Structure formats: structure tokens, C-alpha cells
Amino acid sequence: VSEILAVDLGGTNIRVARFPSAQPPATNLSKTPTHAAEGTEAVVARILQAIDALAPPSRSGMRIGIGAPGPLDPRRGRVFGAPNLPGWTDVPLRDLVAAHFGCPVAIGNDANLAALAEWRFGAGRGSSDMIYLTISTGIGGGVISDGRLLLGTHGLAAEVGHMTIQMDGPVCSCGQRGHLEAIASGPGIARIAAQRLAAGEASTLRDQADGKRELTAEAVGRAARQGDPLASRVIDEAAVAIGCHLANLLHAYNPQVVVFGGGVMQLGDLLLPRIEATARAQVMHPAYLEGFRIARAELGDDVGLIGAMTLASEL
Amino acid sequence: VSEILAVDLGGTNIRVARFPSAQPPATNLSKTPTHAAEGTEAVVARILQAIDALAPPSRSGMRIGIGAPGPLDPRRGRVFGAPNLPGWTDVPLRDLVAAHFGCPVAIGNDANLAALAEWRFGAGRGSSDMIYLTISTGIGGGVISDGRLLLGTHGLAAEVGHMTIQMDGPVCSCGQRGHLEAIASGPGIARIAAQRLAAGEASTLRDQADGKRELTAEAVGRAARQGDPLASRVIDEAAVAIGCHLANLLHAYNPQVVVFGGGVMQLGDLLLPRIEATARAQVMHPAYLEGFRIARAELGDDVGLIGAMTLASEL
Numbered sequence: 263v264s265e266i267l268a269v270d271l272g273g274t275n276i277r278v279a280r281f282p283s284a285q286p287p288a289t290n291l292s293k294t295p296t297h298a299a300e301g302t303e304a305v306v307a308r309i310l311q312a313i314d315a316l317a318p319p320s321r322s323g324m325r326i327g328i329g330a331p332g333p334l335d336p337r338r339g340r341v342f343g344a345p346n347l348p349g350w351t352d353v354p355l356r357d358l359v360a361a362h363f364g365c366p367v368a369i370g371n372d373a374n375l376a377a378l379a380e381w382r383f384g385a386g387r388g389s390s391d392m393i394y395l396t397i398s399t400g401i402g403g404g405v406i407s408d409g410r411l412l413l414g415t416h417g418l419a420a421e422v423g424h425m426t427i428q429m430d431g432p433v434c435s436c437g438q439r440g441h442l443e444a445i446a447s448g449p450g451i452a453r454i455a456a457q458r459l460a461a462g463e464a465s466t467l468r469d470q471a472d473g474k475r476e477l478t479a480e481a482v483g484r485a486a487r488q489g490d491p492l493a494s495r496v497i498d499e500a501a502v503a504i505g506c507h508l509a510n511l512l513h514a515y516n517p518q519v520v521v522f523g524g525g526v527m528q529l530g531d532l533l534l535p536r537i538e539a540t541a542r543a544q545v546m547h548p549a550y551l552e553g554f555r556i557a558r559a560e561l562g563d564d565v566g567l568i569g570a571m572t573l574a575s576e577l
Numbered sequence: 578v579s580e581i582l583a584v585d586l587g588g589t590n591i592r593v594a595r596f597p598s599a600q601p602p603a604t605n606l607s608k609t610p611t612h613a614a615e616g617t618e619a620v621v622a623r624i625l626q627a628i629d630a631l632a633p634p635s636r637s638g639m640r641i642g643i644g645a646p647g648p649l650d651p652r653r654g655r656v657f658g659a660p661n662l663p664g665w666t667d668v669p670l671r672d673l674v675a676a677h678f679g680c681p682v683a684i685g686n687d688a689n690l691a692a693l694a695e696w697r698f699g700a701g702r703g704s705s706d707m708i709y710l711t712i713s714t715g716i717g718g719g720v721i722s723d724g725r726l727l728l729g730t731h732g733l734a735a736e737v738g739h740m741t742i743q744m745d746g747p748v749c750s751c752g753q754r755g756h757l758e759a760i761a762s763g764p765g766i767a768r769i770a771a772q773r774l775a776a777g778e779a780s781t782l783r784d785q786a787d788g789k790r791e792l793t794a795e796a797v798g799r800a801a802r803q804g805d806p807l808a809s810r811v812i813d814e815a816a817v818a819i820g821c822h823l824a825n826l827l828h829a830y831n832p833q834v835v836v837f838g839g840g841v842m843q844l845g846d847l848l849l850p851r852i853e854a855t856a857r858a859q860v861m862h863p864a865y866l867e868g869f870r871i872a873r874a875e876l877g878d879d880v881g882l883i884g885a886m887t888l889a890s891e892l
Contacts (some may be wrong), residue, residue, distance in 0.1 A: 333862045342864055391730040407729070412722055414831020415706040416864055419722075421828040424861045426821050427755075428744050436861040438824070440742075506741050509753070513736040514829050516729020546739045546751040547648045549657055549731055 264323035267313050268570035270372065271330045273298055273346025276305075278312045279567040284575040286383055286561075286568050290316050301349050309355075310362050317363070324365045327574030328355065329372040329566045336370050336417040345435065366577040370411075374420060375569025376559075377404025378411055380521045382572050384565070385557035391517040394559070395422060397504070398524035400435060401443040405515050412515075423447070427507050442507045446500040448479035448526050455482045455496045465492035483529040501533045505540025512541065512550045523559030530558060579638035582628050583885035585687065586645040588613050588661025591620075593627045594882040599890040601698055601876075601883050605631050616664050624670075625677050632678070639680045642889030643670065644687040644881045651685050651732040660750065681892040685726075689735060690884025691874075692719025693726055695836045697887050699880070700872035706832040709874070710737060712819070713839035715750060716758040720830050727830075738762070742822050757822045761815040763794035763841050770797045770811045780807035798844040816848045820855025827856065827865045838874030845873060 266284050270277040276296050279288035294312045296305060309328075317324060332344025339356025343349065360367040370378070377386075377394035386392040392406040401423025405412040412419050423443040424436055431440030432450070444450050456477050459468055467485050470477060485493035508520060522530065522537075538556050545551060561568055581599050585592040591611050594603035609627045611620060624643075632639060647659025654671025658664065675682040685693070692701075692709035701707040707721040716738025720727040727734050738758040739751055746755030747765070759765050771792050774783055782800050785792060800808035823835060837845065837852075853871050860866060876883055 333864055335864065342862065389730075391734075407722060407727055407734075408725070410723070412727075412830075414722070415704075415833045416831055416867060418862070418865055419706075419829065419831040421861065424828050425740075425825040426742050426859075429742055429818070429821055434861075438859050438861055503744070506744055510740040513739050514734065515727075516731055516734040518730045544741075544753050546736065546749075546753055547657065547733070549648055549650065550733055552731060 264325055265318050266571045266574045267317055267324060267326045268567045268574065269309060269313060269326065269328040270566035270570060271309065271328060271347075272296060272372075273331065273344070276309055276312050277567060278316050279564070279571070280316045280318070281571045284571065286564070286571075288564070288567060288571075291567075292316055298347055302353055305347075306353070306355070306358055310359065313359070313363065321363055321365055324363065325574040325577050326359055326363065326365060326367040327375075327570035327572070328359065328367065328369040329375040329570040330355065330369060331372050333418050333421075334369060334371055336368065336413060339367070339369055341369070366574070368573045368577050370570070370573050371402075371404070371417070372566050372569075373402030374404035374411060375573055376523065376565045377406060377420070377521075377569070378572045379561055379565045379569035380523070380559055381406045383568055384560040385521045386519050389518045391515065393422065393511055393515055393517045393520045395520060395522050396524035396559075397447060397522065397526040399448055401447050401524075405517075407515060422511060425507065425510065427503060427510070442503060445503045451479040451482055451496060451500050451526070452477045454499070455493065458492055458496065463492050466490045467493055479526055479529070483532060486532055497529065497532050498536060501536035502540050504533065505537040506544055508537060508541035509544035512545055512554070516550060518553055519555050519557055521557050521559050523565065527558060534558075579640055580633050581886045581889045582632055582639060582641045583882045583889065584624060584628065584641065584643040585881035585885060586620075586624065586643060586662075587611060587687075588646065588659070591624055591627050592882060593631050594879070594886070595631045595633070596886045597633075599886065601879070601886075603879070603882060603886075606882075607631055613662055617668055620662075621668070621670070621673055625674065628674070628678065636678055636680055639678065640889040640892050641674055641678065641680060641682040642690075642885035642887070643674065643682065643684040644690040644885045645670065645684060646687050648733050648736075649684060649686055651683065651728065654682070654684055656684070681889070683888045683892050685885070685888050686717075686719070686732070687881050687884075688717030689719035689726060689728075690888055691838065691876075691880045692721060692735070692836075692884070693887045694876055694880045694884035695838070695874055696721045698883055699875040700836045701834050704833045706830065708737065708826055708830055708832045708835045710823075710835060710837050711839035711874075712762060712837065712841040714763055716762050716839075720832070722830060737826060740822065740825065742818060742825070757818060760818045766794040766797055766811060766815050766841070767792045769814070770808065773807055773811065778807050781805045782808055794841055794844070798847060801847055812844065812847050813851060816851035817855050819848065820852040821859055823852060823856035824859035827860055827869070831865060833868055834870050834872055836872050836874050838880065842873060849873075
């Protein structure tokens with residue numbers, strides 16, 4: 263087994279890790295600010311530098327796996343950009359890195375790679391059909407189908423947060439309407455709470471909303487834990503929306519296990535029982551629930567790096 | 578290549594076809610009334626009889642493929658029943674037929690098998706990622722992902738008509754709320770038109786609705802063709818719902834081609850331009866549309882038999 267260098271390209275940081283034996287844990291880790299505003303060339307240069315600093319002395323036999331946000335084409339190795347990576351309209355990142363190091367390189371969407379990591383080394387171990395759902399600033403995920411990452415023709419499949427569950431619902435970060443992300447992401451939860459406050463509903467959240475700081479899903483969760491009725495209702499509605507869409511995803515992919523990750527899962531104790539009950543009530547046939555389970559992600563902050571390593575290990 | 582017997586088990590008829598060279602066309606075809614009300618045992622006996630009548634003299638090397646409606650488990654060979662197959666709660670159809678003929682047997686959901694047929698021999702030929710969508714009394718389909726039928730852990734994946742696009746929408750035949758099937762199937766279109774008439778809207782459909790015969794999607798389509806405003810609006814709304822969900826399915830599976838079949842596609846000239854325009858406007862990124870096309874099913878009434886044959890050819 264050759265050494266693998268894994269890269270997690272984010273809007274804030276470029277993280278790199280060295281996996282000498284193609285499995286966790288990493289032996290070396292580094293973190294460099296992305297400075298995304300400086301543009302594509304500067305960021306690519308920083309990626310090359312960061313890999314260089316962690317790469318083994320001999321680069322023959324080295325492999326590199328890279329996770330990047332937003333839609334990208336893993337087959338052609340091109341990154342289409344994301345809200346936190348302005349200017350990346352169609353960057354041939356795989357070939358740029360491969361040309362520099364003269365070794366095999368694979369790239370993947372960060373949520374897809376997190377799915378791959380949780381499937382191989384985390385909460386989805388041993389399953390053949392798995393959905394990973396990350397609920398955070400956005401809602402993304404990945405699907406393992408019959409033991410393989412589901413990609414679709416350009417690698418854009420499994421955008422599980424960007425599906426309409428309410429045609430006349432709120433507008434999503436992607437510009438479309440009624441997507442799960444618009445309703446149940448962190449900003450979605452905060453916005454719905456803010457609208458209820460603006461409509462005059464009573465809540466302990468009012469003091470915070472009137473202040474300088476913007477309302478967050480975390481604050482809504484905290485208020486819900488303390489019994490605030492408005493906050494509890496908003497959290498409950500988000501869970502029902504996620505559960506309803508989870509039933510959709512069971513019909514779409516018929517998985518054995520669904521793994522939930524992302525920052526909003528810090529409210530998992532509030533959300534998950536209601537998500538699971540809703541999904542179980544809304545499947546069209548009980549056969550979908552045979553052997554089915556919901557699990558929480560296990561790999562924490564390194565999930566993207568472990569996923570990039572896993573992808574490269576298949577090169 | 579050995580001979581293949583294909584069976585299309587429907588609520589009205591059992592159709593059987595003989596494919597001597599594992600490709601269309603069939604050399605012999607038969608049709609027997611299902612008489613589903615007589616129960617599982619009687620129907621299974623009729624299936625065996627119908628196969629027997631068309632099977633070649635030598636059954637060594639024969640293979641059998643069977644398509645059946647509703648959710649079923651192709652891996653374990655069990656049929657869970659459907660509204661038009663009462664009493665089929667968990668029938669080991671594959672093993673019953675295999676034991677009788679002593680040859681390999683495969684079963685599949687009829688919509689999945691139609692997808693397989695259109696992919697191998699019809700409108701989806703040559704693609705690696707395809708969605709087949711049949712819009713009829715119900716809405717079903719099948720997905721080809723990276724050159725394979727997408728099954729999921731129990732073979733229940735790709736129930737593409739039973740996904741919620743409007744959480745507070747009408748109740749579906751399956752009992753759940755806001756599924757595409759409830760909004761845009763033949764009965765869905767007819768019901769929405771009937772509701773508008775009942776609410777007092779003017780329409781040339783009023784004479785028909787007031788008569789003895791129930792309103793049908795066909796009648797709504799006919800009125801729309803003649804410029805009736807209510808009928809045109811109902812057809813347009815159905816197309817928008819289908820197009821909205823088609824964008825969901827592009828995000829879920831990222832196909833190269835979507836094939837539309839089913840009886841409601843007799844209104845395809847009214848529906849498809851609006852379906853396509855809506856889907857194209859509602860994808861989250863233009864990369865989904867690169868090389869993407871919409872096509873009409875090519876295989877007609879024999880699509881289920883050709884799909885069952887294709888499935889058996891892989892045994």
C-alpha cells in the first residue's frame with residue numbers, strides 16, 4: 263500500500279493529512295487559511311504548497327485525494343465552485359495537482375467523500391446501501407448504492423438537500439424553491455424562527471433577536487431545551503420536514519442505514535426522535551423499514567480527510 | 578444463448594412471451610385473464626399453466642423472467658402485493674416457479690423492468706445513467722445508475738412517483754401526502770379538474786362532469802386541446818409539478834436521459850414542453866443539463882415482457 267495525501271479544501275481552511283497505510287488515523291495534519299477571495303490561482307498554489315510540506319520524501323507511489331465543496335465533476339476532475347469558493351467556475355484541479363506531483367489524483371464533492379468515509383470507517387460500516395446526510399449551513403450528502411458511491415453521469419448525483427418538498431416553500435441558497443435545505447438547514451431554522459418573532463409571537467428568543475447578533479439555530483435549540491414554545495415548534499417543524507424528506511430518500515434509494523452528520527446535529531437529541539418517527543410513518547410500505555436504522559456520524563471533523571483518503575485508496 | 582420465457586403479471590391479464598434468442602421480438606405471445614380476486618394460489622397456478630403452454634419442449638437451459646406490480650423483493654424473490662393484486666402479502670413467487678420448472682427464475686418490479694427494457698432496447702439505449710418514469714393510473718419508474726438497475730437493499734429503490742413535493746398536498750393512493758402521483762397521475766389530474774369544477778369554475782368539462790361518467794385525464798386533455806381555460810390550467814399545473822420533481826430526480830440521480838412512458842403520455846405534446854422547461858429552470862446548477870435529454874418511451878405495450886426477458890438474460 264502506498265502513502266496517501268488527503269486534502270480537504272474548504273472556504274476557510276485548506277486541511278491536509280498524511281495516511282501512510284491508507285486507513286485512519288492520519289500521522290500528520292496541517293491547516294492553512296484558504297483566503298478564497300485571492301482567487302483560484304493563489305488558492306491552487308497554496309494547495310500544492312500544503313501537500314508538498316506533508317508529502318513523503320519519495321513521491322513515487324504517492325496518491326492524492328481531494329475533497330472540495332459544491333458541484334464538481336469527479337470523472338473529469340473539474341471543480342465548478344461554490345458560494346464559499348468564488349471564481350472557481352470550472353477549474354481542472356485534479357490535473358493541475360497531478361501534473362505538479364506526477365502521481366495519481368482523485369477529487370470528489372466533500373459531502374460525497376464524507377459519505378464514503380462514514381461507510382468505510384464510521385457509522386455505516388458493513389452496509390451495502392447507505393445515505394449520509396449532513397445538516398449544517400447547507401444540507402448535503404452522499405449515497406452508497408450496492409457497495410459503490412452513487413455518482414451519476416457527471417458525478418452530481420445525491421444532492422439530497424436540494425430537492426423540493428414544498429413547491430411554494432422558501433427560496434433556497436441555490437435559488438430554487440422549497441428545498442429541504444431552505445427549510446431545515448441551520449440558517450433555515452433561524453430564519454423561520456425570526457419570521458415568527460417578526461409576526462409577533464411570544465418567545466424568550468425576542469431579546470436575542472432584538473439585539474445586534476443574528477439569531478442562530480443553536481440559539482433556537484437552546485431556547486427549545488428551556489421549554490420556549492415558539493422555539494420548540496420551529497425545531498419540531500424542521501424535524502418533520504427532515505423526516506418527510508427522509509421517507510422520500512428511502513423511496514429513492516432504499517438504504518439499510520441513514521447517517522446524520524453536520525453542526526445542526528448538536529441538536530440531534532431534539533431532532534432525531536421526531537425525524538425517525540416521521541420517516542417511519544411516511545414510508546409507503548413497511549418493507550422499507552425492515553432492518554433499517556438511523557445512526558449519528560462517528561468520524562467528527564476529520565470526516566472529509568478520511569473520505570479523500572478513501573477515494574484515493576481506490577485509485 | 579438459451580430460451581427465455583417472460584411473464585408480465587398484471588391485475589387484469591397474465592401475459593407470457595417466448596424469446597428464443599434473448600432479444601426482441603418475441604416469437605410467441607399469450608394472454609390469460611388474471612382473475613386476481615380468486616386469490617394467490619389460483620393466480621400462481623394460471624401463471625405456471627401459461628408458461629407451460631409456451632415453453633420449449635426441452636426445459637433444460639430455459640430461463641424465466643417475471644414482472645409483477647407493486648413493491649417486491651427481487652433478491653429474495655418475494656411479491657408484497659399491490660392494489661390490483663389483493664392477498665399477495667408476501668408470496669415467494671420466484672421459488673414457486675423455479676421449483677415447478679427446475680430452471681433459473683428472476684422477478685422484478687414491473688416499472689423497474691420497463692426501465693431495464695427501455696435502457697437496453699428502447700429510448701435509453703447507449704446511456705449509462707437513465708431514469709424511466711411511467712405516468713399512468715400511478716406514477717412509477719426505474720433508475721439505471723452507472724450501467725446497472727438501482728435496487729437498494731431490498732429492491733425497493735426508485736419509487737420515483739411516491740415522493741413528497743408538497744407536504745400539505747393531496748393524499749396519494751399509497752396513503753401518504755403530497756406525492757407526485759397524487760398530483761400528476763391520470764386520476765390526480767382528473768381529481769384536480771373535478772375539484773375546480775365543484776368550486777364553480779367555468780369549463781366545457783362541466784357537461785361531462787355532471788353526467789354519469791367520471792371525469793378522466795383524457796377528457797381534461799381533450800378539453801385543453803380545444804382551448805378550455807380550466808382544463809389548460811390543470812394540465813399546465815400537472816406539467817409544472819412533474820417538471821419540478823424531475824429537477825429533484827436530476828439532483829438525486831444525475832441521469833443523461835429521462836424516458837417518459839405510460840398512458841398519460843398520450844397528452845405528451847401538451848405536457849412535455851412545459852415539463853422540460855420547468856425542470857431546466859429548476860436545476861440547481863447548469864452542469865446537470867450538459868448532454869441531458871428527455872425522450873418518449875419506444876417499446877409500447879410489450880415493454881414489461883421485454884424487461885422481464887432482459888432481467889432473465891442476466892441470470
